[in-house]
Amino acid sequence: MFLTRFRMNTARPGARRLLSSPQVLHAAVMASFPALLPTDAAVSPDGPRVLWRLDQNARAEVLLYVVSPDSPDLTHLVQQAGWPAAAADPKTPGWQTRPYAPLLDRLAEGQRWAFRLTANPVHNIRRKPDEPRKRTAHLTPVHQAAWLLDRQTRGGFRVVEKPQSERLLPGGTTYNNHEHHGDRYELTVGDRCGLAFDKSRSEEGRRGSRVSLVTVTFDGRLEVTDPDAMRRTLTRGIGKAKAYGCGLLTLAPLAGTE
Numbered sequence: 001m002f003l004t005r006f007r008m009n010t011a012r013p014g015a016r017r018l019l020s021s022p023q024v025l026h027a028a029v030m031a032s033f034p035a036l037l038p039t040d041a042a043v044s045p046d047g048p049r050v051l052w053r054l055d056q057n058a059r060a061e062v063l064l065y066v067v068s069p070d071s072p073d074l075t076h077l078v079q080q081a082g083w084p085a086a087a088a089d090p091k092t093p094g095w096q097t098r099p100y101a102p103l104l105d106r107l108a109e110g111q112r113w114a115f116r117l118t119a120n121p122v123h124n125i126r127r128k129p130d131e132p133r134k135r136t137a138h139l140t141p142v143h144q145a146a147w148l149l150d151r152q153t154r155g156g157f158r159v160v161e162k163p164q165s166e167r168l169l170p171g172g173t174t175y176n177n178h179e180h181h182g183d184r185y186e187l188t189v190g191d192r193c194g195l196a197f198d199k200s201r202s203e204e205g206r207r208g209s210r211v212s213l214v215t216v217t218f219d220g221r222l223e224v225t226d227p228d229a230m231r232r233t234l235t236r237g238i239g240k241a242k243a244y245g246c247g248l249l250t251l252a253p254l255a256g257t258e
Helices: 013-019 022-030 075-081 101-105 141-150 227-236
Strands: 002-008 051-058 061-068 096-099 112-119 122-125 134-137 157-159 187-198 210-224 249-253
Touching: 002 013, 002 075, 013 022, 013 075, 022 051, 022 061, 022 075, 022 187, 051 112, 101 227, 112 141, 141 187, 141 210, 157 227, 227 249
Parallel strands: none
Antiparallel strands: 002 061, 002 096, 051 061, 112 210, 112 249, 122 134, 157 210, 187 210
């Protein structure tokens, strides 16, 4: 597995085109793997897959992160949305790729890490007893946080809890009796984004179906509880909409640990 970082040159039209459409950006990411044919896109749900995420740290600082089974070639992204002149130097090709195995191999129970995850928190509900269940987005930070907490055990981690002395908001229940954790966890829910776009046209020229989804970015601290499950989470992602930049969880050392 490999972890890759690419900085978008937001002053270029090609970057703005890629950033305006998750579907276009996904196609560009998948085109980074010469051995991967378009018909290979339907990867095995049980195996590693290509995951990507955009982090916007400032107006002109947009970073694309990619985790993938194979090392990517992002030359086409450099030409469209990078700095081709700077990338002419072989020492600075325009992106940075590192083997992911060293980090995956040293995961151990009890380790604590800072994490970031952009995800598509959804659930299946029905409004009437006789209608089929329908996938619906969680819209409030309380329910979005609960969505992640529900997945921590099988994900191989637990979100770290704050000491009682540092908690400012009491827990309780929401108006519909769902658990409300207050600020019990080292977890923030931010960068809520609603996306709506059309899928690509079919070969017959018909316009593709409309896609609507809500994404949020979780930041916080976690503790590894099951290293094997944690490795699966890091290489297979969490939740839905992985083709649209969701599901990639990344780890970073906590301050003072390295």
